[in-house]
Amino acid sequence: MAVASGEQGVTSGSATEAAKPVVIEAIGVEKKFGANKVLRGVSLAAREGEVVSIVGASGSGKSTLLRCFPLLEIPDAGDVAIAGEVLALVERGGRRLPRDIGQVQRVRSELGFVFQSFNLWPHRTVLGNVVEAPVHVQKRPRAECVAEAEALLEKVGLADKRDAWPAQLSGGQQQRAAIARALAMRPKALLFDEPTSALDPELVGEVLRVIRGLAEEGRTMLIVTHEMSFAAEVSTRAVFLDAGIVGEEGPPEQIFRHPQTDRCRAFVSRHLARG
């Protein structure tokens, strides 16, 4: 049943996408912190090349949902699957834990996660941050990783910052470096958690430009954002998360211009008025 609702979500997207395989999927995910039920059965899937934007009020569970995909949070119920592979969870001592931490680590290395607060490692240079995981987690030859990292830095416009330290960069530059770091893993999907919320307004544009470029390349992405007009423009589908459930889902024209539900309409009008 949970799977069915996921399929339903996908079919409401554009018909041409329907043939592509599902890359990343949440199936009936529930999560509570203490008595606080943050996610109450969320199903969501992105097919290859889809850009799904997730919007919703602050505290509606967007970050928690996103963090469930690489199991940075472990769902209390429901599952996540990456490229059709369900991340196995087992009940142990009243807690739910990954059955195979090796599987989790491998799958994590196949996803790129971009944090609101960048989280670059300050003890490594920009290049060091980008090649860290390809060299040490994926164990690819260093020379190959460095060459690829340089190409990625070029792409996010940081070629000249290769040997700079994170603390020497502006917020926008740090976030672009963090995107390069995520891309270096050759991820199957990219997850963005409010990538521009920690930035000064004049730095937002440079990061959005990079993300837009990635969307145009046809990368599979989930983007949590408050930048409504940007989301409307780049996403192939949008999800309105409302107090831990999917309140409305559909093509961006629907969610951002003609919402069907009252709560989504209220949310969007509030945010578009502000933006």
Added chain:
Amino acid sequence: MMAELAFLFGVTRKLLGGLPLTIELVTLSVATGALLAVAMALARSASRIAAVLVSFYVFVFRGSPLLLQMFFIYYGLGQFAAVRDSFAWPALRDPTFCAILSLALNTAAYTSEILRGGLASVPSGAIEAGRAVGMSRVMLLRRVVLPLAIRQALPAYSNELIAMVKSTSLASIVTLMEVSGIAYALVSETYRAIEVLSCAGAIYLVLIVLLTRGVWLVETWLSPAGSRA
């Protein structure tokens, strides 16, 4: 078993006989050291030469072992006839005086650094705000600077107090019969080092736990509600 307990009890009772002296060493040296530290802080801001001298003093006393400092005062100074003939000699020949003096000089060096850190931590905005409402220098110091500086310096000073309690044990090396001195004598007398030293250790531990508790009370009392981390 009973004999064992009786032994431990007897040892503890004898060790407690040294407690008044230990406490005397702590209180006198801490009080003297604190006065010296305040004097040094004032001197530091008074003249450039005084500041250099104070820095040198702090450098020497923080950079060398307390035992050497104690040795210097108790034995080293007596090398000169001039010292031996002076009015200070009766005091400098007295191990209790020498122990207190060296402990005080030592803690003064550490305390003056702690004080300096506390004063440096006072945000300049707080001082500016005091000036803006027309506080005098003295009032500014008393109402703004000192409360903030002391609150900031208290945790470090608490550690210094604990270190001082432990340092008094060095007085036993210049023959004082405080808790450690008695412990040493009992070890040579009974050859039961582990039992005797455990009892002595326990006495220090209790002393330090009480001290920590006391400082904690002062700290809560000084902290404005809601400002505790």
Added chain:
Amino acid sequence: MGNALRLVGFGPTGWGGTLLEGAAMTLALSVCAYLLGLAIGALCAWGRLSGGRAVRAMIDVYTTVLRGVPDLLVIYLFYFGGGQMIGAIAHLFGATGFFGLNGFMVGTIAIGLVTGAYQTEVLRGGYLAIPRGEIEAARAIGMGRLLMLRRIIAPRALRFALPGMGNVWQQVLKESALVSVTGLAELMRQVNVASGSTQLPFDFTIAGFALYLALTTVSGGVFMGVERRVAHGERMARKQRA
């Protein structure tokens, strides 16, 4: 005065060489005790952060007791009590007589144990100071526990712990003077001996001050150099902004 200089100096009748040997012994003892304390501290910090309730309670007892008891008593404990313990074991095997640990071992164990308690707190603090997001990023990218420890956690914790570790080192250097009570020929002991046989305690304590200050200052500089290297990225950035 000329006579005193000759005695403190390096000539045939001088004590300079003896004092330097004492300083070398102080350094050797301090390094051994420090390394032992570092190993204990790392182990206990790890246990304190990720152990079960019983392990954490035991470590708390250890750090509380060893930070609340004078170092001199701990040294006596191993100096006199060490013999008591080894003697008891030796008697089981039919040996008789007095047994003791040598001063170097006593000093290493006693000071190592005491400073291990301080290192535990320093290293734990270093770990806790790492911004959580940096660890999160390492997890998200698929790092395993060991890899994360080696590549992210250890270097970052070290950066935050280094000032505290430097303080512990200074403490070790100074506390090592207490080991002179065991008769170990370290610097404090040599100052004591030289003072006694020459009747020049003033001159030799001054020489002692000079050598200890040299040790603490030079090694303090080394620690600061390491600190600067480890904090490289942040320091560069500060300089650039300034």
